[in-house]
Amino acid sequence: FALMKLDVLDGMPKVKICVAYEYKGQRINYFPSDLENAKPIYEEMDGWDSIAGIRSYDELPANAKKYIERIEELTGVKVGIISTSPERNDTIIR
Template identity: 35%
Template sequence: MESLSFNERDEFKQGISIRRYGQEYGATTGRPRRVAWLDLPLLRVALETGAENIILTKLDVLTGVEKIKICDAYRYEGPDYYYGKKRLKKGVILRKAIMVPDVLKHCVPLYHEFSGWKEDLRDVEDFYHLPSNLITILSFIFHKVNALPWIISVGPDRKDTIFL
């Protein structure tokens, strides 16, 4: 089996590494799950259901990844598209996903890059003892989606849960 690294330049191979380490396989089928960077435009749509809090899990899986990416917006690269009374033009920046396949297939993610962390998270018991780079990332997420954090998990065990 090919040895893969979290810090692969090839995003596909990096995703495979993260999936393997995080054991992201279907519970019944064992089928590999798709793994991707956090997508804030989609999260913003999900929060429209009335949710006020978010839960982030498996943060420990990203320990050792040199660069963490978070998609904060999309750039629309398709033909002019009428959406309600609005017209999307090539190059427009979308902060919230438009849940129309003909739009999404022409969207390019725009990422913010953050430095990762190397510290083991399993013994961390509160937010303020997390690595500073992770606190920066979490603060960015919570600020950008206007949602309060509720729970983060920092390890595979039930005890590795921090209630905020």
């Protein structure tokens, strides 16, 4: 799993992850084809300061790591590549 453009979330006080949808009165855990009638259910997490130029997972702010780890929990897939700026070399390989 590659998580690109993580840096665009820099400086946001809160970041959201869509964890499910409410559709026809029920909670569903898949992407509905009828988005017009589906309401996203978000989980809100604390944001972080700038990560631009970070090239090591250990150097990421704790809240950025929590965000990544929550995405891993939700998807069941390890995030192996993390982009921390527009620069090609600012990439973390785990």
